[in-house]
Amino acid sequence: MAIGYVALVLHAHLPFVRHPESDYVLEEEWLYEAITETYIPLLKVFEGLKRDGIDFKITMSMTPPLVSMLRDPLLQERYDAHLAKLEELTELEIEHNAQNGHVRYLAEHYATEFNEAREMWERYNGDLVTAFKQFQDSNNLEIITCGATHGYLPLMKMYPQAVWAQIQVACEHYEQTFGRPPKGIWLPECAYYEGLERMLADAGLRYFLTDGHGILYARPRPRFGSYAPIFTETGVAAFGRDHESSQQVWSSEVGYPGAAEYREFYKDLGWEAEYDYIKPYIMPNGQRKNTGIKYHKITGRGLGLSDKALYDPYWAREKAAEHAANFMYNRERQAEHLYGIMQRPPIIVSPYDAELFGHWWYEGPWFIDYLFRKSWYDQGTYQMTHLADYLRAEPSQQVCRPSQSSWGYKGFHEYWLNETNAWVYQHLHKAAERMIEISKLEPADELEWRALNQAAREVLLAQSSDWAFIMRTGTMVPYAVRRTRSHLMRFNKLYEDIKIGKVDSGWLEKVELMDNIFPEINYRVYRPL
Numbered sequence: 001m002a003i004g005y006v007a008l009v010l011h012a013h014l015p016f017v018r019h020p021e022s023d024y025v026l027e028e029e030w031l032y033e034a035i036t037e038t039y040i041p042l043l044k045v046f047e048g049l050k051r052d053g054i055d056f057k058i059t060m061s062m063t064p065p066l067v068s069m070l071r072d073p074l075l076q077e078r079y080d081a082h083l084a085k086l087e088e089l090t091e092l093e094i095e096h097n098a099q100n101g102h103v104r105y106l107a108e109h110y111a112t113e114f115n116e117a118r119e120m121w122e123r124y125n126g127d128l129v130t131a132f133k134q135f136q137d138s139n140n141l142e143i144i145t146c147g148a149t150h151g152y153l154p155l156m157k158m159y160p161q162a163v164w165a166q167i168q169v170a171c172e173h174y175e176q177t178f179g180r181p182p183k184g185i186w187l188p189e190c191a192y193y194e195g196l197e198r199m200l201a202d203a204g205l206r207y208f209l210t211d212g213h214g215i216l217y218a219r220p221r222p223r224f225g226s227y228a229p230i231f232t233e234t235g236v237a238a239f240g241r242d243h244e245s246s247q248q249v250w251s252s253e254v255g256y257p258g259a260a261e262y263r264e265f266y267k268d269l270g271w272e273a274e275y276d277y278i279k280p281y282i283m284p285n286g287q288r289k290n291t292g293i294k295y296h297k298i299t300g301r302g303l304g305l306s307d308k309a310l311y312d313p314y315w316a317r318e319k320a321a322e323h324a325a326n327f328m329y330n331r332e333r334q335a336e337h338l339y340g341i342m343q344r345p346p347i348i349v350s351p352y353d354a355e356l357f358g359h360w361w362y363e364g365p366w367f368i369d370y371l372f373r374k375s376w377y378d379q380g381t382y383q384m385t386h387l388a389d390y391l392r393a394e395p396s397q398q399v400c401r402p403s404q405s406s407w408g409y410k411g412f413h414e415y416w417l418n419e420t421n422a423w424v425y426q427h428l429h430k431a432a433e434r435m436i437e438i439s440k441l442e443p444a445d446e447l448e449w450r451a452l453n454q455a456a457r458e459v460l461l462a463q464s465s466d467w468a469f470i471m472r473t474g475t476m477v478p479y480a481v482r483r484t485r486s487h488l489m490r491f492n493k494l495y496e497d498i499k500i501g502k503v504d505s506g507w508l509e510k511v512e513l514m515d516n517i518f519p520e521i522n523y524r525v526y527r528p529l
Contacts, residue, residue: 002345002383004335005390006375007239008368009059009209009351011186012039013150015466015483016065016517020074021510024284027479031069032082033292038358039070039128040117041365046135049372056140056372059386060132060354061186063146064173065464067129068517071177076126083121087114089281089291093269096277102310106295109313133178142386144184145174148518151463152416154193154404155425161439162432162463164199165525169460169518171203176520183388184208188465190241190351191406191413201234207387208238209351214405215240222400227338227346229391230400237391238402244334245350248327249367256327257361260298261312261319265360267305269293294362320363324370325378332381347390348382351407421471427488428463434495435459439526444501450512451503452523455494457515459526462487490515 014034019025049056069075093107124131135141147153148169156162167185174182184207185200192210200208212226215238222230226240248255270282270291282288296308297316331348338346357364375384385393408415417425435455443449462484470480490511497503 002335002380003339004331004345004382005347005385006245006331006335006382007057007059007347007349007385007387007390008371009061009186009349009387010042010354010357011061011063011146011351012066012354013061013063013146014066014069014355015464016068016149016461016515018069018072018075018514018516020513026283026289027476028075028078029082029289031066031075032079033290034355034359035070035079035121035128036083036086036114036117036292037362038355038365039132040120041358042354042368043120043128043131044116045365045369045372046140048369050135050138050140052373054372054376056376057142057384057386057389058140058368058372059142059144059184059388061144061146062129062132063150063186064148064170065150065517067173067177070129071127072516080121080126083114083118085281086292087111087118089269089293090114093293102312103295106311106313107293110293129177136178139389142183142388143178144186144387145170145182146186147188148173149460149464150188150466151460152188152191152413152465152468153196154191154406154413155417156428156432156463157193157195159429159432159436160199160529161436161526162459163196164202164529165456165460166463167199167203167205168525169521171205172520173518186351189406189408189416189469190214191408191416192238192402193404194401197232197234197236197238197402200236201232205236207236207391209349209387210238210240210402211405211407211411212240212243213411214238214402215400217403217405218400219403220400222398224342224344224346224398227342227348228344228394229347229397230402231397232402233399237397239347239349239387241351241407242348245327245331245348246352248330249350250352250356256323256367257356257364258298258301259319259323260300261316262298263294263311263316263362264296264298264305264308265294265362267294267296267308269295316363317366320366321370324367324374327367327371328374328379332379335382345394347385347394349387415472416465416468418472420474421468424468424471424484427484428459431459431462431488431491435491435523435526436528438495438498439523440528441498447503447505447508448498448501451494451498451508453521454508454512454515455491455498456521456523456526457518458487458491458494458511461515461517462491487515 090111097103147166229237297311467480
């Protein structure tokens, strides 16, 4: 009989990026890359496990922006064209490298991969949300929600209605998508503040995830640390991230993704091929970009990109199997040690960004596949579980008050509030204040009703934590600033038009077309609690 639990939790999220007003926007490719490199590979793993009779259990958030984009006909059509370009380029690469045996072998590897992605894409008619839902229906996958637009909740708490809107809109969107209310929520950036659990309980949520120190510094101090969830006073459970198992996977310095055999992310055909040859497959303005076709491996620490050796998927897959075995061994020893101290089965919660698996760490889906297979066949010390099943099996837990926390730099809010992005908050707070004000209005006609709902959408989209995060990382900053400003400007125009009773119907129609997330939203969600 197992003496512990291991819960793998993936956070599948991308900011809402959709530009019908433009033929090409580079940032839309965040979604296309994630579909090819993460979401389809994960579905292939799940299908393989199911086919082979392995009753796998995994928890995965699918955030409302991601679900909305995956189900958007325009983005589906654009992804189809994106994948066709990749298929065309790999066929060209096979021909181009006819006399270069190893590179041809790699080009054929990518051709097979893209063809398999095409097969799955067409088999599900481009609807990957339904593809994931089938594994929720079989109780292998527990899909949880997140904030409506991944807003950073502790920095909104002075406006509780804004926090409530992030939670309630997300829950309503989840139910419209999956046909049942969500049981759990991945708090955006795992960021928690005291009192948030009351809103989670009011929304009908059963549990949430936070960082380990949010549990470790709870009051009273939890008897079992972060190796058991705690119940808040509202009855909502809080699960804490296990630092040891998390670091083994996500860290490129001491974790698995830094192994020499694995694919090098930063050496891409889009930057290395002869310009005239690659020009049809890069940006329309002629600027180079990543294509996703990468021929080199990490090779060794300290080497420049020019010194990287050619990649070999065979040996990389072997290394992924070795790392899965090591992860399993470490969890066995960890479970045994903790069980000896606790005298009850610990739960080791290992949460990661889903896009780590496949996009950043190309071999990540292979690692997950091997981990589930080895855990099923090669050990009996721990049981793989998803969080909803765990709470059904272990309904008695200590009651504590979690500590304010996040999984960001230094464990609190500094990454989302600093000299690079502090300017946004006075505007976000003013927008929230104004949205609460107009939420009390009753619309005079259908046009004003649409304007009020669009105003709610614009506030939510401006609040996305992704924009502040990007400003801090220093990559794609102009886009993040532009998105923040554009949503605030649209909101302010809507607010002013509503206040004077003169909504510009033509302009509103254009904005509704661009920012079409949450078609069923009701602006009254912002009314005072």
